[in-house]
Amino acid sequence: MAGGERVAVVPDPVGAGGRLRALTEDGVPAGAVERHPDLAAEVARREAARPPRWVWAATDEVYPWLLERSGTRPARCHDVKLVESLLLGQEGRHRRPRSLGAAWARLHGLPEPRDAPEPGADDQPVLFAADRRHLPPQADPLEALVAVHADQRRRTGAGEHPDRMALLCAAESAGALAAVEMGRDGLPWSATVHDELLIGLLGPRPAGGARPPLLSELALQIQDALGGRPVNPDSPAQVLPAFARVGVLLDSTRSHALRAVDHPAAALLLRYKELSRMHAAHGWAWRESWVRDGRFRAEYVVGGVVSGRWATRGGGALQIPRLLRAAVVADPGHRLVVADAGQLEPRVLAAMSGDPGLARASAAGDLYAALAQDAFQGDRSRAKIALLAAMYGQTSGAAGQLLAVMRRRFPAALALVESAARTGEAGGVVRSRLGRTSPTPSASRLIDEEADLSDGASPDLRAARSWGRFTRNFLIQASASDWALAMLAALRRRLTAIGPEPRLVFFQHDEVIVHTPEALAGAVCEAVTAAGEEARRLVFGDTAVRFPLETHAVECYADAK
Known part of the structure; x- marks a missing residue:
């Protein structure tokens, strides 16, 4: 760069x-x-x-x-x-x-x-x-x-940091080149496997706009469980009164509300909603719109999210359901090199804060397990909750108690995110490692529908707290985007040096996929590792924190997980 x-x-x-x-x-x-x-x-x-x-x-x-x-x-x-x-x-x-x-x-x-x-x-x-x-x-x-x-x-x-901003501009521009190329090359997609998966989940493809057989069957089962009167499971205006008639009062038909209900219709409706989303978002009509010549050709939007993460113009490229990853199959004689930067944001927090305890934990393959051994009596789940609470500003329930442990054991890490939160609460801005800047708050974005109102805080104070949670996470998430973009740019350059055939075909904030001839898969894996290390040095300088990329060379995307 x-x-x-x-x-x-x-x-x-x-x-x-x-x-x-x-x-x-x-x-x-x-x-x-x-x-x-x-x-x-x-x-x-x-x-x-x-x-x-x-x-x-x-x-x-x-x-x-x-x-x-x-x-x-x-x-x-x-x-x-x-x-x-x-x-x-x-x-x-x-x-x-x-x-x-x-x-x-x-x-x-x-x-x-x-x-x-x-x-x-x-x-x-x-x-x-x-x-x-x-x-x-x-x-x-x-x-x-x-x-x-x-x-x-x-x-x-x-x-304030011209060299960092120059690097960010170069990485963002390199990402734009990669986005166009990935849209052109496309992610290998097997229509045959996709059909098998959809038929297994939904039944044979229906004619016209009819429901697939399994959805139709579930709709009838929901109707029977709710007393037998006709009800459209896609219509909350019909579903809520139907539940009320059987003695179940719901505020909404959202999944979290249904999971809290002990009634057979709730479980049926949850299953219906899951399969209906699959049919709408990645069903047969989706494939006809987005898969051409055996390739899923997404339209990426670089910097589409304020944190620097990418978005897409339709197609759901960044949200391929785990069930459908089996349809992503390499061409004959080729492999998919799938690389995933596990626990990226906690490692970013460790590198940015310079907290020695968190840096030691990051040296392990599983940061949460190492953190658990250091501060949470070996309980990995508690360690994960505590670290995520620190980054996302969660203070209610058990998270609040665990945060107190984090504050005592990892003071530099907590000081960094809490400073970012205070800056946001005061209406200020925070910057990522390379200089991507958080937006200033606006009234329309300060509404926090899930805020706890029991403390009697004024609307202005609740809005300030909401924005503080945003800036707390923006600092980490945007810096993770800095690293990911620098890694993508470095990998693109290294793949070009290998030859014309290895092609980047997928990228999201912590994962890349390269489609490559099988004979070059080893060289591509080495390129991925080197790109991650280069990005670490460029973005975070002299830090002991590592950003390991777990790499798999597979025939099918589903085999990498």
Whole structure:
């Protein structure tokens, strides 16, 4: 993620051409504007000769266009839209639009155009339309890109930790490259296995929009258990009165409410809801929408969550049910290298706080077990509850007593998260290890529906406590995202060095999957381990805390767990 030559890239609105301009590391023009009739070919030529860092308005708009035309996979880029979002956060301006057009307007003291909403799963964004629409007619897109990029470089260096912010910008931009590539390559998906799983769970596929056989059978059983009168299990307005008629009063049909009820209809409804969700979220209709040519092709949204975690535009790529992981099957002669960073957030807390006791526990393969031996008489479950309570701000019940133990035995770790909570309660912001900044509270986000009102606290105080819990966890979760993005960028680079065939096909906050020829699986496993270690050094520096990645080379995703 080091510096070097930068080249600004602006494709033409139509056709295959476009313009380039070489820049210094600071963003100053280092050459004349170049026009190329085949822009993708020129990008490929330069990438093969001496890869620069490509500067463009938005990776998710420009890179698919380049990838489709040349197949070239750039080593590095600077994504203006993603970097602008990070810098706006650093400056306490989270709610400002982040597009190239908006950034250019701010530079010139003009009204800021609003960003276009993220397209939905069924919407296809018009190539480069968002930024071009936001730029006024008198603004040249290449000149605007060069000016905004130079301003971003200046602002990156103006923060409290410019080196960390530069690393975060580079990692976020590298993640954007990987996201496009994973969407294009896709996660191997077996329709045959998927069918077998669905039929085993739901029965044969029904015609039209009818319920699958097992759901229909469960609906009849629920109706019989509730007295025999017709009731639609998908309608709370019908289910709640039906339970009331048999003497069971419910506030809602949510799973936690049903689990507290000792009635046969409740267990049946829980099973119905579980299978109904499977049918709706990952059933036959889902596969027809999202699986093409034996690949599940997700649309990732980099930085889609304020903590830096990714989101998706539909498809549920980050929530593949455990039951359906058997449908993720490597191609013949290939393997899936599945790597999981276990207990990532507790290790982040240990590294950030420098707490010696927690650092010692993190040296073990199972941090919770080591913590239990150190402070909780060997009771792993109590140790886990205590550590999660510290990170998430849980104080009620047994968690409150366990927190007292944590505070005595691991004072530096507790001081870190409690300081973050106090900052949030006061309306302040906290920053991840590399500088991702928490948003400031707004009235609409300070509502905590599950807050304990018995203490008579005022609405303002309850809101402050709610935001304190958010900033407490943001500090850890966002720093975990820093490590995961740095690991992803390092792994992508190392896979490229191995050869063209190992491909990243899945990523979420603590897990990656690489699809690789079987003969290269060992090299890929080594690359994963090295990438995790590189990310540890880059993000956390000289720390004794380790971030082990448990790696499995398997034919089927389900076999890795």
